[in-house]
Each structure stands twice: as C-alpha cells, then as structure tokens.
Amino acid sequence: MSSKIRLTPTSYIVLGLVEAAGEATPYELKQVVASGLGDFWSIQHAQLYAEPERLAAAGYLKERREESGRRRRHYKVTAAGRKALKGWLDEPTEELTELRDPGLLKLFFGATPKPLATAQLPVHERRLADYEALHKELGEDAPAGIRFSLEAGIGHEREWVRFWKQVGA
Amino acid sequence: MSSKIRLTPTSYIVLGLVEAAGEATPYELKQVVASGLGDFWSIQHAQLYAEPERLAAAGYLKERREESGRRRRHYKVTAAGRKALKGWLDEPTEELTELRDPGLLKLFFGATPKPLATAQLPVHERRLADYEALHKELGEDAPAGIRFSLEAGIGHEREWVRFWKQVGA
DNA sequence: CCTATCATGTAATCCGTTACATGATTAT
DNA sequence: ATAATCATGTAACGGATTACATGATAGG
Secondary structure (H helix, E strand, C coil): CCCCCCCCHHHHHHHHHHHHHCCECHHHHHHHHHCCHHHCCCCCCCHHHHHHHHHHHCCCEEEEECCCCCCCEEEEECHHHHHHHHHHHHCCCCCCCCCCCHHHHHHHCCCCHHHHHHHHHHHHHHHHHHHHHHHHHCCCCCCHHHHHHHHHHHHHHHHHHHHHHHHHC | CCCCCCCCHHHHHHHHHHHHHCCECHHHHHHHHHCCHHHCCCCCCCHHHHHHHHHHHCCCEEEEECCCCCCCEEEEECHHHHHHHHHHHHCCCCCCCCCCCHHHHHHHCCCCHHHHHHHHHHHHHHHHHHHHHHHHHCCCCCCHHHHHHHHHHHHHHHHHHHHHHHHHC
C-alpha cells in the first residue's frame, strides 16, 4: 500500500471517473471514456485495467474482486484518492496544450496543402456537427465542466474547419 | 541495417528536420525544435539522441562520427529515409487531434472555473502575442507550411483566449 | 581563477500501445 | 447450432520521460 507513484493525467482521469461512478470496473470506465471524454482525451482500454491496479497499489483506490464467475474487479476511491483528486482539481495550471495535429505536422514539413485539406475538412465538419448536436441535447442540469468542455471542443473544431477551408482554397 | 521499425511522428520530425538541414547533430535538432516547432509538437532532448540512432539502425539515416574531441554524431538522410519521408508527406491523413488540454481536463472534472481561467488566460494571451509577432516577421519567401502552421497556432490561441475569457466571466 | 551556465550525451524507469486470448451474448 | 460480436482481461514491447553525468565556455 501507499508506494509512491507519479500521478499522470491518466491517473486523474481514472480517479475522477471512479469517483463520479461511486464504484466501477475497468470495462465500465472504458464505456464512459468511449461515450464522450475520449474525444478530447482518449485512453486505450488496456490502460483502464493497468492504471486502477497501479492506483490501488498506491492506496488511491480500493479493489473488490468478485468471487463468482467473471471475478471482475470493482474499484472505489479511497480517502487518499479523494484527497489527491481534490488537490489536483484545486491547483489551477498554467500548462499549455500543444496542437500535435498530424495533418498540421505534414503541412509544416511541406506536404501539398490541397489533398490534406480535402482529407481533413470533412472529418472535422462531421465532428463539429456531432458536438453541436450533443450541445443541443445538453440539459439545463448538465454540469458546468461538461458543458464548457463541449464548448471548447466546438470552438476548436470550428477553427479547424475554417483553417482547412483556407488551406484548401 | 534496415531492420523493420515503426515510424512515429517523432521519426518523421527527425527525418524532416535532418533533411531540411542537410546534416545535423542531435544538439542542432534540439535547437531547431526549441526555436519554433516545439511549440506545437515538443520533443524531449533525449529523444533527439535516441531517435536518430533508431533511424540509422533501420537505414533511414547515415551516421558520421567525429574523430576528434567531442566525437559528435552527425546524421544525414539516406535514400530510404527520403523515400519514407516523402511517402508520409504524400499520404494525406484523416486523423484527428485530441485537445488534451490539462486545464480543460480539470474543468471537465469539476474544477472551479474562475481560478483556472485566471491562470490560463495570461499564458495564452502571451503565446498568441508571440505568434502574431512571429507572423509579422515572416518574409514573403517563408515556406507555405511554416506560415500555415503559424496561422493555425494563432487561430487556436485566439480560440483559447476567447474560451477562458468566457469561462472566467 | 572560479563558478555558473551551456553543450552534449547515457542510463534507467515507466507509461502507453499493440498484440494476444478467452468467456459470454446475440443474431441468423 | 454456429458464427459473429461484445465483454473482459493479460502479456510483451517500445517509445518517451526523467534522472544522471561530464566536457566546454563565458562571465565576474
């Protein structure tokens, strides 16, 4: 218990999701990630098995294993985990994202703009449409964080659409 | 020579930079990355030693080692390397970036918006100003890829500024 | 002349990805 | 029933980050 590990964004994602769920199995985490969060911060499903184990070993999660058939592992956030999560949430960050866009990278290194724009534009348009649809469906009661995140996604997708249109012109 | 390795974005960045330089040492690559590209796709300096070695072992780069004092390693792109780079450049991608923004992640998980916005806004404003200054300095002869990348950066930084202003309001 | 910083590199660790594998359900 | 797909998980590998380390150069 409580060996010192470094907490990565993945760690906080797992902590945050388990905390929100109360209790969760890796597979359930996978579902949640796939249903939204994964669009702006994806995690391989194998990580959702490995990371809770790490966190449990360090005392941030408590594991309960099913006795019968599947022997699924269910995880809960411990007091230490809740504290770590809160500490992270309460610490505003000045860290900046990098774009790290594969298409842009090619452009940077001299790829021909037109075909790239032709490939990129429709996928961004589609994703933008998805986000906007989601946003409309969002109820009044939706948590502010979720709404903000979606709005950030929409803003950046609009920017990409604008960008690739210009590049393709 | 020519063992099969997987080429990652890092690989193409190294190939692209070495190709542009004609010949380069890891340290020179580090300089180049630090002076611009790193803002939207950073690479740890240790990678700039490891990756050329990998690429050389696979036949994409040729290594020349200094005889005297420092015994620096100088790399050049081979024909195979040039072919790989061109293949990558010529293949338009539909891949999408994820936002993966640390601040947004906290917001998503329920961090208090105000302090986050307060921390994020100034750094984005500063970066935006930097980009805009760079853009002004860009000569007529600047490669299109560089110009586009910078413009993408500007667009997204504007979006972040707008976003965090709204979040903070 | 001394020390701080820049230049240059290697080693160790670990997270994340990819590949592999098998038990349960649903559809045909 | 049988195939196909979903559910659930483990193992292996490798790229990326962090830590460690030393030689050169410039400033005080």
